Amino acid sequence: xxxxxxxxxxxxxxxxxxxxxxxxxxxxxxxxxxxxxxxxxxxxxxxxxxxxxxxxxxxxxxxxxxxxxxxxxxxxxxxxxxxxxxxxxxxxxxxxxxxxxxxxxxxxxxxxxxxxxxxxxxxxxxxxxxxxxxxxxxxxxxxxxxxxxxxxxxxxxxxxxxxxxxxxxxxxxxxxxxxxxxxxxxxxxxxxxxxxxxxxxxxxxxxxxxxxxxxxxxxxxxxxxxxxxxxxxxxxxxxxxxxxxxxxxxxxxxxxxxxxxxxxxxxxxxxxxxxxxxxxxxxxxxxxxxxxxxxxxxxxxxxxxxxxxxxxxxxxxxxxxxxxxxxxxxxxxxxxxxxxxxxxxxxxxxxxxxxxxxxxxxxx
Amino acid sequence: xxxxxxxxxxxxxxxxxxxxxxxxxxxxxxxxxxxxxxxxxxxxxxxxxxxxxxxxxxxxxxxxxxxxxxxxxxxxxxxxxxxxxxxxxxxxxxxxxxxxxxxxxxxxxxxxxxxxxxxxxxxxxxxxxxxxxxxxxxxxxxxxxxxxxxxxxxxxxxxxxxxxxxxxxxxxxxxxxxxxxxxxxxxxxxxxxxxxxxxxxxxxxxxxxxxxxxxxxxxxxxxxxxxxxxxxxxxxxxxxxxxxxxxxxxxxxxxxxxxxxxxxxxxxxxxxxxxxxxxxxxxxxxxxxxxxxxxxxxxxxxxxxxxxxxxxxxxxxxxxxxxxxxxxxxxxxxxxxxxxxxxxxxxxxxxxxxxxxxxxxxxx
Numbered sequence: 014x015x016x017x018x019x020x021x022x023x024x025x026x027x028x029x030x031x032x033x034x035x036x037x038x039x040x041x042x043x044x045x046x047x048x049x050x051x052x053x054x055x056x057x058x059x060x061x062x063x064x065x066x067x068x069x070x071x072x073x074x075x076x077x078x079x080x081x082x083x084x085x086x087x088x089x090x091x092x093x094x095x096x097x098x099x100x101x102x103x104x105x106x107x108x109x110x111x112x113x114x115x116x117x118x119x120x121x122x123x124x125x126x127x128x129x130x131x132x133x134x135x136x137x138x139x140x141x142x143x144x145x146x147x148x149x150x151x152x153x154x155x156x157x158x159x160x161x162x163x164x165x166x167x168x169x170x171x172x173x174x175x176x177x178x179x180x181x182x183x184x185x186x187x188x189x190x191x192x193x194x195x196x197x198x199x200x201x202x203x204x205x206x207x208x209x210x211x212x213x214x215x216x217x218x219x220x221x222x223x224x225x226x227x228x229x230x231x232x233x234x235x236x237x238x239x240x241x242x243x244x245x246x247x248x249x250x251x252x253x254x255x256x257x258x259x260x261x262x263x264x265x266x267x268x269x270x271x272x273x274x275x276x277x278x279x280x281x282x283x284x285x286x287x288x289x290x291x292x293x294x295x296x297x298x299x300x301x302x303x304x305x306x307x308x309x310x311x312x313x314x315x316x317x318x319x320x321x322x323x324x325x326x327x328x329x330x331x332x333x334x335x336x337x338x339x340x341x342x343x344x345x346x347x348x349x350x351x352x353x354x355x356x357x358x359x360x361x362x363x364x365x366x367x368x369x370x371x372x373x374x375x376x377x
Numbered sequence: 378x379x380x381x382x383x384x385x386x387x388x389x390x391x392x393x394x395x396x397x398x399x400x401x402x403x404x405x406x407x408x409x410x411x412x413x414x415x416x417x418x419x420x421x422x423x424x425x426x427x428x429x430x431x432x433x434x435x436x437x438x439x440x441x442x443x444x445x446x447x448x449x450x451x452x453x454x455x456x457x458x459x460x461x462x463x464x465x466x467x468x469x470x471x472x473x474x475x476x477x478x479x480x481x482x483x484x485x486x487x488x489x490x491x492x493x494x495x496x497x498x499x500x501x502x503x504x505x506x507x508x509x510x511x512x513x514x515x516x517x518x519x520x521x522x523x524x525x526x527x528x529x530x531x532x533x534x535x536x537x538x539x540x541x542x543x544x545x546x547x548x549x550x551x552x553x554x555x556x557x558x559x560x561x562x563x564x565x566x567x568x569x570x571x572x573x574x575x576x577x578x579x580x581x582x583x584x585x586x587x588x589x590x591x592x593x594x595x596x597x598x599x600x601x602x603x604x605x606x607x608x609x610x611x612x613x614x615x616x617x618x619x620x621x622x623x624x625x626x627x628x629x630x631x632x633x634x635x636x637x638x639x640x641x642x643x644x645x646x647x648x649x650x651x652x653x654x655x656x657x658x659x660x661x662x663x664x665x666x667x668x669x670x671x672x673x674x675x676x677x678x679x680x681x682x683x684x685x686x687x688x689x690x691x692x693x694x695x696x697x698x699x700x701x702x703x704x705x706x707x708x709x710x711x712x713x714x715x716x717x718x719x720x721x722x723x724x725x726x727x728x729x730x731x732x733x734x735x736x737x738x739x740x741x
Contacts, residue, residue: 047699318733320725320729320732332711332713333411333713333715335411335716335718335729336716337718337722337726337728338719338722338725342703342717344715346710347696349695350699351699351710351715352699353700353701353706353717354701354703361685361701361702362701364684365682376697
């Protein structure tokens with residue numbers, strides 16, 4: 014009876030062996046300043062509930078029927094907190110790889126691919142994205158697994174709902190299986206007109222930076238298209254350990270994203286478009302978009318009091334935030350810094366960050 | 378030589394004997410919430426510089442050539458802090474009268490008038506007003522002193538620069554001396570149309586709540602127009618002490634302003650109009666108006682960063698306040714509460730205060 018139930022509740026395409034999540038936790042963004050800080054990057058923030066972005070990421074891959082315990086790729090500063098948060102949300106990491114320096118995603122993923130079994134199925138996950146529809150995420154992973162088993166490098170594509178110029182776009186080619194396509198083309202951060210034409214065409218997905226592949230398939234593409242990354246990562250592991258790769262050898266790797274190093278160049282890339290209510294929460298406006306709103310269109314978190322205020326994001330991690338008679342504003346309050354900016358201008362937070370950095374402010 | 382110099386540097390109308398300042402320090406306003414609080418009313422805030430409003434008030438009457446040490450009328454909660462601040466800004470109080478309960482200004486002033494010499498010249502001063510032009514203030518007091526000596530109840534009138542509906546207005550009658558007039562009429566808080574006609578006419582001044590009179594002249598008017606106030610104050614002093622008037626007897630006084638109890642009714646009231654850059658700082662907009670602005674029209678205090686922001690009031694007593702791309706906003710930040718409101722709507726802070734009071738919030 015139990016076997017039957019198990020069979021009935023699993024989708025047909027459930028992979029035959031567990032997938033190893035590779036969680037990348039090393040970013041240090043300031044686009045959500047003043048909430049995100051040098052010492053508290055976005056993945057350690059709670060933006061969609063009580064759990065942090067990192068915990069949410071781990072929780073999405075905690076089901077041992079589908080996933081093996083994760084591999085965490087992080088840095089010295091974040092390693093302890095990241096490993097603890099991971100273990101609170103799912104199985105403890107099978108391996109924690111401490112990057113000796115920040116070299117972007119290609120070298121980080123290379124370490125994870127080289128450190129495990131060659132035929133391991135790796136699901137690469139940024140630790141600072143929100144995904145609201147977990148079922149859609151799981152279904153897409155399950156759908157992609159057979160393609161990855163066959164040696165495809167699978168990327169998951171997000172249907173664009175606006176002409177965003179801050180993301181990469183993937184053009185769909187011919188269908189491989191129902192729901193999966195050849196990746197015909199990668200375009201990094203197009204201009205607004207081009208982005209609008211992509212959205213209009215319906216042929217493009219956003220590149221969310223989530224990938225599924227066999228370790229050996231990835232490494233062979235890396236060897237072909239970015240051999241210096243492969244060599245540096247391999248040397249760092251052989252002269253150091255899986256947990257502590259050698260710093261000098263790792264530093265020989267160029268700082269390059271996996272998109273540039275591999276995905277845009279490899280011929281065996283597939284894209285699985287998925288509607289999973291994804292957001293990288295790359296701005297206060299993006300957080301507003303994915304947040305629940307009250308009847309006046311306000312999204313609030315923490316102690317807030319919105320009087321005659323509409324379409325605002327009020328976010329506090331301590332002080333009471335009160336607004337009266339305002340519209341379309343982001344008001345973000347921490348213990349020591351407050352930001353007030355129209356939601357539509359919220360990407361301009363980088364101007365504040367630049368000025369504070371120049372002033373060597375402690376508020377960064 | 379010294380006598381000659383003294384004579385030369387004093388205005389002709391310098392009074393022949395020192396004037397006793399009576400500083401009223403018992404208010405508990407919340408119009409400047411979140412900066413003003415139950416435990417930190419406006420008179421204890423620094424709004425025009427480093428000194429508090431109370432210290433500024435005391436400093437304006439610290440010159441012993443013109444003024445005797447002040448009498449402070451305060452309450453149990455504020456007495457210690459008020460007396461200390463007074464002594465930091467000028468001579469220590471000659472007498473501190475601790476009101477057993479809050480009964481508005483008429484009973485408070487009655488205590489001060491009854492506690493001293495009958496022929497003392499009393500200058501009644503709210504402790505939470507800003508006056509930028511001290512010389513004009515002193516000149517007006519000196520000009521008013523002979524009238525007060527003659528038994529007039531002198532009020533100082535502020536030239537209205539807008540049709541404010543929150544103040545009382547005084548209509549000028551016939552001239553008594555150069556710069557001093559009979560007070561023809563008191564009007565409490567007119568409607569906007571009426572206020573505009575008053576401003577237009579040029580015959581009206583705002584009633585700033587600053588008065589100069591002989592104690593006996595005031596008491597005789599009080600006896601005539603509000604005998605129950607006189608009786609309660611006299612009984613409170615005789616059954617208690619000057620410092621601690623009897624609570625039960627004082628409580629018998631109606632809670633009534635000196636305007637309603639005496640000034641609007643007495644026949645011997647004079648008004649001395651004075652342009653002294655006065656403000657009662659009754660709203661964030663009022664504070665903005667009297668504050669210095671930068672080239673973008675922003676008035677700032679504390680750690681602030683205004684990017685592409687115009688005509689804003691940014692006020693912090695701790696956290697960094699950053700604004701980007703906003704206009705005409707007040708952003709007020711304290712350690713535990715933040716207010717964002719268009720300056721033009723800043724009187725609506727009372728809506729927030731009412732809601733917080735109903736919720737028994739600790740942020741009040």
